[in-house]
Amino acid sequence: MQGFLNLNKPFGWTSHDCIARVRKLLRLKRVGHAGTLDPSATGVLPIALGKATRLLQYLPGEKAYKATIRLGIQTTTDDLEGEIITTQLCSELSLAEVKSALAQFQGKIAQIPPSYSAIQVAGKRLYDLARQGEIIAAPVRTVEIFHLNILDWRPGNLPEVDVAIACGTGTYIRAIARDLGTRLQTGGTLAALTRTASSSFLLTDSLCLTDLEAQLSAGTFQPVLPDAPLQHLPSVSLPPTSAPKWCQGQQVSLDSDIFGILRVYEEGTRFLGIGQLGNNILTPKMVFEPIPT
Numbered sequence: 001m002q003g004f005l006n007l008n009k010p011f012g013w014t015s016h017d018c019i020a021r022v023r024k025l026l027r028l029k030r031v032g033h034a035g036t037l038d039p040s041a042t043g044v045l046p047i048a049l050g051k052a053t054r055l056l057q058y059l060p061g062e063k064a065y066k067a068t069i070r071l072g073i074q075t076t077t078d079d080l081e082g083e084i085i086t087t088q089l090c091s092e093l094s095l096a097e098v099k100s101a102l103a104q105f106q107g108k109i110a111q112i113p114p115s116y117s118a119i120q121v122a123g124k125r126l127y128d129l130a131r132q133g134e135i136i137a138a139p140v141r142t143v144e145i146f147h148l149n150i151l152d153w154r155p156g157n158l159p160e161v162d163v164a165i166a167c168g169t170g171t172y173i174r175a176i177a178r179d180l181g182t183r184l185q186t187g188g189t190l191a192a193l194t195r196t197a198s199s200s201f202l203l204t205d206s207l208c209l210t211d212l213e214a215q216l217s218a219g220t221f222q223p224v225l226p227d228a229p230l231q232h233l234p235s236v237s238l239p240p241t242s243a244p245k246w247c248q249g250q251q252v253s254l255d256s257d258i259f260g261i262l263r264v265y266e267e268g269t270r271f272l273g274i275g276q277l278g279n280n281i282l283t284p285k286m287v288f289e290p291i292p293t
Contacts, residue, residue, distance in 0.1 A: 001028055002050040002288075003223030008206035009037050009045040009195075021209060022047055025216060034059050035198050038174075040081055043195030044203050052226045054286050058261065058274055060232045061169030064197035066151070067190060069177040071098075072158040074187035078114045078174035082189075089157040090186045098153065098161055101183040105145050105176060113138040114174045144168040145176075160191060200229045226288060227263055227271040235263040236277065247272060247287050254282045261285065 009018055015036045023031045032053040034046040043065075048056050072090045076082035115138070145167050152162040165173060174190045181188020196203045201224075207215070215221035242252040243266040256277060264275045264282070266289075273288035 001026055001223060003048075003052050003226045004201070004229060005047040005049060005212070005223055006201040006206045007045045007047050007212070008203065008208045009042055010209065011042050012039055014039050015045060018045055018209075019047065022049075022212070025209075025212060032056055035063065035169075035195075037195060038079070038081075038193070040079060041193040041195065043193075044198040044201050044206055045195070046199050046201045046229070049223050051288060052223075055226060055230065055274070055288070058233065058286075059199035059229055061199070062146070062166065062197070063169070063171070063195060063199070064164070064166045065173050066162065066164055066194045066196055067173050067177070068160055068162050068192040069180060069188055070158055070160050070191040071181055071184060071186045071188045073189050074178070074181060075189045076115070078172075078178040079190040079193075086187050087158075088186055090159065090184075091155065091157050093155070093159055093184065093186060095150075095153045095155075095161075097184060098159075098180075099150060101180055102148055102150065102161075102163070104183065105148055105180070108142055108144045110140050111143045111172065111175050111179070112140050113172050114178070141170060143171040145171065164196075166197075200231065225271075230263055230274075233261060233263050233274075234258045235265060236275070236282065237265045237268040238272070238282075240267065243267075243272060246275070246282065246284055247289065249284050249287065251281050251283050253280055255280055 005022060007018060015033050019031050019033055023029065026049065028049060030050050030053050032048045034056050037045055046059065071093060072088050074085045076085060145165065147166040149164045150161060151164055154160045173193055177188045177190040212221065236254060236256055238246055246252050254277060259277050261274060261276055264272045266272055271288060273284065274286040276283045276285050
């Protein structure tokens with residue numbers, strides 16, 4: 001059982017809950033996930049199975065979300081799970097004002113992650129410190145928003161806007177909701193979140209836990225091939241004479257005009273792992289397959 005599972009995480013489950021359930025269903029010890037989702041969020045949670053857990057670090061970081069932002073409210077956690085700090089009725093707020101403010105979130109932006117987040121400061125996670133009453137501001141980070149489009153607008157005393165967001169790794173959608181409210185001087189918080197894509201996995205292709213259980217009972221479950229989500233990396237092919245040496249951890253010579261981190265195959269078909277190529281020397285970074293015979 002080697003490869004990936006494109007799981008549709010249910011509402012109310014932590015990412016760790018999902019890992020524990022998948023581990024039990026598959027009777028597999030080595031299970032890991034890419035990109036934590038908050039319990040109140042749903043959608044794509046890529047899960048690595050078996051040796052594929054060692055490939056998680058090479059997955060692309062791009063993600064996409066559908067989010068509902070409620071304006072007029074600010075909370076301790078920047079979503080509806082937290083305590084309300086302020087409430088401001090803003091029935092006069094217009095869609096044009098929201099569009100103008102959202103436009104400022106395109107491209108590379110500075111972002112302060114929520115105080116309730118998994119980021120570590122001095123070896124402790126911020127949400128643990130916050131629950132103990134110690135609120136520490138996370139360091140400012142640069143994140144990238146590729147696309148941000150308004151899907152729907154519902155005016156009222158506490159208006160809501162639905163947005164589609166495509167972003168790079170490390171982006172907190174809760175922080176966007178909070179900062180949008182700050183720019184509009186109304187307060188803002190995340191009301192709902194679904195991840196529609198992560199690391200090349202799409203929501204339309206995902207399995208919920210009941211789907212997984214049904215396929216396992218029927219004997220039809222097949223994990224996503226381990227190299228399928230790695231197509232963003234270039235690839236090279238080793239001849240049968242070099243592949244065994246490379247799989248033993250040895251550097252091999254390879255005449256190629258590409259360089260950097262890449263996928264390695266034997267004769268173009270059998271995925272061997274991840275290598276680093278420079279100056280025509282291919283160095284093993286992660287050997288996935290045993291020595292070819």
